[in-house]
Amino acid sequence: MRAARLKSWARVAVALALLSAGWGARAQTTRAQTKAQASKAKGGEARWRSALERVTAEDLRTHLKYISSDELEGRKTPSRGLDLAAEYIARQFRAAKLEPAGDDGYFQTANWRLSARDASAFRLAFKGGPAVAPEQIGVGFSVAGFNFWEPEGDLSLSGAPVFKVDYANVPASLTREQVEGRVVLTELPAFPRGDMGRALQMLREENEFLSRMRGLGAPLVLAFERRSERARGGRSPRVFDPETRGAGRNTPDFGFGGAQAAPVLFVHGAAGARFYDSLPAGAAQTTADVRVPAPAESPVKVRNVAGLLRGSDPSLKDTYVIVSAHYDHLGVRENCDQTKEDCIFNGANDDGSGTVGVVELASALSKLSPRPKRSILFMTFFGEELGLVGSRYYGRHPLVPLEKTVAQLNMEQIGRTDDSEGPQVGTLAVTGFDYSDVGAALERAGEAEGVRVYKHPTKSDAYFSRSDNQSLADAGVPAHTAGVAFDFPDYHAVGDEWQKIDFDNMTRVVRTVGRALLALADSAQEPRWNEQNPRASRYVDAWKKLHGNSRQ
Ligand SMILES: [Zn+2]
Structure with a gap:
């Protein structure tokens, strides 16, 4: 994931307008077909379907326009813009009636230090x-x-x-x-x-x-x-x-x-x-x-945002599935004249897209009745851009017991389809795809939502350790990141703006993640690391350590 030159804005805007018109039409027919299928299907599927259909392109756009707006100044860790984003996310969690899962309402507060020369x-x-x-x-x-x-x-x-x-x-x-x-x-x-x-x-x-x-x-x-x-x-x-x-x-x-x-x-x-x-x-x-x-040091508070949808099954509600994304980004370019040029790293795709995916799923899935069997923890992390420090903080200070956390689905860069390897429409890559059963769960969810969930031949394994799933994986929890474009124009550049997001495609991707989440939360079976895959062996060991010898 490295930066490339900003494309001509006008050309991108025209191309996006043409493409999204096409996808919009297709999305309508798909919705009509799936509605018909849902009415025939049994209770569970119809319930899931109606919850997932609450994920809409309009909502995702509304949330992302704010999260990636100039007002939030690139959401650097720490900054006023990051705090505004955290408060917005917390308001959405409150509106969804999630239980506050932090130490301060929806906030998990890290009392850190600022060092400056x-x-x-x-x-x-x-x-x-x-x-x-x-x-x-x-x-x-x-x-x-x-x-x-x-x-x-x-x-x-x-x-x-x-x-x-x-x-x-x-x-x-x-x-x-x-x-x-x-x-x-x-x-x-x-x-x-x-x-x-x-x-x-x-x-x-x-x-x-x-x-x-x-x-x-x-x-x-x-x-x-x-x-x-x-x-x-x-x-x-x-x-x-x-x-x-x-x-x-x-x-x-x-x-x-x-x-x-x-x-x-x-x-x-x-x-x-x-x-x-x-x-x-x-x-x-x-x-x-x-x-x-x-350097002179001063105290600073940085915050993860966490809301819980309590499960409905008496024996499974004290187990958890986490869905997450990082809500921080790079801030504002230094030595940049805001009157003459664009200085703000808006981070619409990285990772505003995953963040609003979490927010939208919180809203959509909280209306399920009955609720999923396991509890779902909706999380957004600070400090990914500083080296995954918000999710590592969570790994050291889990809000729900790690040994009761059965899986984590993390979303990164799910909005842009213009990958350096060509358009990624209707596809979703999973990091460490075959390290655990979670890849297959996402694959099945994708089949129902018309999204091809796949293992990228070189990047899926290489990117496993580069996002906010790593901290929980290290602890033994099957944890993966799902993303649409590994490498897109404007990566870590000021041009990563909401206008370039494909919201219709993103809707299908968020529904896919939501469906996998529901499948994991409603199944009595826990996902397991793949003991046949040598690349997963350290995570298999961590899982055994986490659960003691009783469950080997
Ligand atoms: Zn990112």
Whole structure:
């Protein structure tokens, strides 16, 4: 899932208008046919059908227009926009008469910390080499959006000699004598667009490089970044869980070395690049003065939103199925002039679409009479974009017992059909499709709703650990993510707006997830991890641990 260039808006709008007209007509005939079928079917199916038909394109559009509106400022964790989104979701849960399942009504509150550095206290100056005015140099400390370097304290270097290393050609013979105490200057390559696997590989390579430099005694790496004039992201406050402080980075699954890596500061712009180019390789006469101020901390509240539809079966109502999505996104572009350009990451598809899917299912399924046998927990998570931190928080602080949670269905990017591999109309991919029985449950639901639920040959397994199902899977709960487009234009770009959503297709997809949810909630049989699939073995083990030996 990586960004691509924004398409011509006009062309997209015309294409969408044409396409949605076609789908609208088809959707009407489908609805008429299924109504006729439903009247013939027995009680259960008719009941499900009428509940699922309460999921409508109109409702989804209404909810998403608000959730992805500019007013919510991209729903960054934490932000005023994120809070507004949480309050909206809670209002919908209240209107659906769900039981509040959090510690504060519908909110599960995480008391976290904000850490920010005073940008005006940054210093970087060079002496004894090519002349460069300090004010010409911009400094940030981010790596491609992942702030994985976050030392607790400050960093202060005075008169530290520099050492220039060609990143593409790092000499294997580098010794500690050469590098120790020196600031390493280098240029890191740009990440490719549209190739998540390659980008992650490059990130790992960068981390290996940074770890090696630290191992050789370099106190700091200065990475010259000639493509951008200004720092992005690195100076904005960082939110973190004091419980897990020092336990690793936001995204441990990506294999960052974290504390083992040398800190890296990015130097942006042409002036810095000219300075870098003028230096000889290896040790130079130049010295660097660097000051990175210590971060100041303050408390912050971030919230998951949770509502419960209590089950109706005396023996199954204390067991749970979770349906979820993340309601956070990336916020507002830094150093962006809102009077001249679009600066807001609206996140309509990522993951406004999944969020309003949860909200709409809460409304539709809460009117079922009798209610499903098991209880259903409707959840939206904060902090997915920071590395799944809201769902990981839930995994450590479950609102209903994990050993009584039989499955989680998580929705991601269910609104856009314009995938990089071609249009994805009437299809739904499931991550870790055959790791558990849940994939097959979704497949059967899709057959009834006219949606082909499938295992993507390369992405279904690769994306399993990249969304908010992972935390519960780690705990042993069969948990998967369902999505329509893995990779769409505007991914993590300001053009991810509600006008580009295919609401008719999304309606069918949400009904499919809702139907699978009902099947799981009404069945006395619990889904199980697939013991035949070696990729699921760690989850099989986690399930056994969660349930003790009694149920093996
Ligand atoms: Zn997402």
